[in-house]
Amino acid sequence: xxxxxxxxxxxxxxxxxxxxxxxxxxxxxxxxxxxxxxxxxxxxxxxxxxxxxxxxxxxxxxxxxxxxxxxxxxxxxxxxxxxxxxxxxxxxxxxxxxxxxxxxxxxxxxxxxxxxxxxxxxxxxxxxxxxxxxxxxx
Amino acid sequence: xxxxxxxxxxxxxxxxxxxxxxxxxxxxxxxxxxxxxxxxxxxxxxxxxxxxxxxxxxxxxxxxxx
Numbered sequence: 001x002x003x004x005x006x007x008x009x010x011x012x013x014x015x016x017x018x019x020x021x022x023x024x025x026x027x028x029x030x031x032x033x034x035x036x037x038x039x040x041x042x043x044x045x046x047x048x049x050x051x052x053x054x055x056x057x058x059x060x061x062x063x064x065x066x067x068x069x070x071x072x073x074x075x076x077x078x079x080x081x082x083x084x085x086x087x088x089x090x091x092x093x094x095x096x097x098x099x100x101x102x103x104x105x106x107x108x109x110x111x112x113x114x115x116x117x118x119x120x121x122x123x124x125x126x127x128x129x130x131x132x133x134x135x136x137x138x
Numbered sequence: 139x140x141x142x143x144x145x146x147x148x149x150x151x152x153x154x155x156x157x158x159x160x161x162x163x164x165x166x167x168x169x170x171x172x173x174x175x176x177x178x179x180x181x182x183x184x185x186x187x188x189x190x191x192x193x194x195x196x197x198x199x200x201x202x203x204x
Contacts, residue, residue, distance in 0.1 A: 003162065066163035067179050068170060129175045130166040 004061040013054055020050040051111065072125045080118035084110060140199045144172040146190040161185055 024047055034040040062073045088110070094100035126134045147157050147168075154168040161168075161182065170176035178186065187194040 003164070066167050067182060068167040068176050069164060126166070129170045131169070131173070131175075132166060134166070 001064045003066070004064045009057065009061050012057055016050045016053050016057070020047055023047045023050070068129070072122060072129065075125060076118045076121040079121040080114050083117045084114050087113070139177045139201060140174065141171065142197050143168070143186060146192065146197065147172075150190075157189075160189055 027043060027046055031040060031043045034043055062070060065073065091100065091102065091106070095102050123134065126132060143157075147154070152160075154172070155165045158165045158168045163182070167176065167178075171178055183194055183198055187197050190197065
């Protein structure tokens, strides 16, 4: 399998995230005003489509990376999953104990937080192993 | 593990990027191997040895046992 070009991957992700932003700005406000359950569900779930496409692109990039890149992706993802798991368990217990009142919209933060911890960990790993600052990709 | 990848690469006049292309890995991976920050897997080590027409033990040397 050919390696994924870093520049091309970044462009694709940027384009898809632009679609996501447009959907959130112009389509999402319609959800509350829509009457039919089926249409409202469809409109509510539409923004997940670009996110799924980005996840597929990221998975393809990881699959086509070399052994060191895959290793760093795996470590970064493990750290991110660990941090999010602890955070969600702590949040869950606090919510059940009624110490912290949270709504369902807190789930929106799971994916961005996962990406953030994953990205920071990856940058630190790449810096430690190769000595380079690599903020943008594989 | 110590290795002589940099010496063999420079003997051929290749850049890290050119060697990376021959091996279908990233330049950063070559850099990490040359600087001893990453020990390649056996398949990649064999690929390197084959590329430079060397025996694997002439390219890679284990650290002194404690």
